[in-house]
Amino acid sequence: MTEHRVDFPGMHPDERIVLLQRRHWTMLGRKLSRYLLLLALPFIVLLLLNWSNVDFSVDTETFSGVGIVLGISVYALVMWLLFFHDWLDYYLDAFIMTNKRIVRIEQHGLFDRVVSDLQLDKVQDVTVETKGLGSTFLRYGTIHVQSAAELGRFIFSAIPNPENIKAAILAAISSPASQKSARPAAEKPTGTP
Amino acid sequence: MEIPGIILLIVYAAIVFIVCLFSFFNIYHVLRFGMHTLASYAMSIVYVLVVGAILLTTWIAVRTVDWSTTYTINLPAIGINPGDS
DSSP states (O other): OOOOOOOOOTTTTTEEEEEEEEEOOOHHHHHHHHHHHHHHHHHHHHHHHHEEEEEEEEOTHHHHHHHHHHHHHHHHHHHHHHHHHHHHHHHEEEEEESSSEEEEEEOOOOOOOOEEEEGGGEEEEEEEEEOOOHHHHHHHEEEEEEEESSTTTEEEEESSSSHHHHHHHHHHHSSHHHHHHHHHHHHHHOOOO | EEEEEHHHHHHHHHHHHHHHHHHHHEEEEEEEESSSHHHHHHHHHHHHHHHHHHHHHHHHHHHOOOOTTTEEEOOOOOOTTTOOO
């Protein structure tokens, strides 16, 4: 298994990332292609006007000319901002497995972030769900990690190669290192008599 | 109806300020919550460069505009006859 030389906010000093996965690229592509198309729209309109021999020129001496220039500028800025925002939303969502735990980071827009983690020794069951034509052919799906705690299921959707991820989780929870690191925590006294 | 040209500039500046504010929030999220990788830095730099290019192109296009000019806009007349029911 490859180890990643990056770290994530909240990573413990004695931890190392053994698996880092973002959502399938089609999730990003679907959003970004929409903004790229909208970003190119004014230029497509200008090209069509040129091809159709319409006498069109923007005269910045007139109110409408200045309005068109500033309007296109605002449109381009807003589309580019939305494009970057969607990339950020994709980029900050991550499924991380370290040598100690599984971390799921979900960014729901700005200032709304959910970080959940699950100790490897608490994992009871891993389920992979591949539903639909796209996910079957492009090999992505939803992974459900069932924990022993009352937290319930740990779900991460549109993850690429979910079968490999499942195999990696199962290998990690059955590895002697994981069981050894889990044992002292499990045997630690609670402190109350 | 007469509109001073400076109004367009003020509205534009207000929108640019809001875009810059949200750009700052986004870049803050990349640096604060993202992983410190080449991809995150490269994307942030590309984003700032494109914003700069859009603003520069706009400035080049409107730099000769005299913002003190007052534009006269003829809106279509809307007549309401109070006698109609």
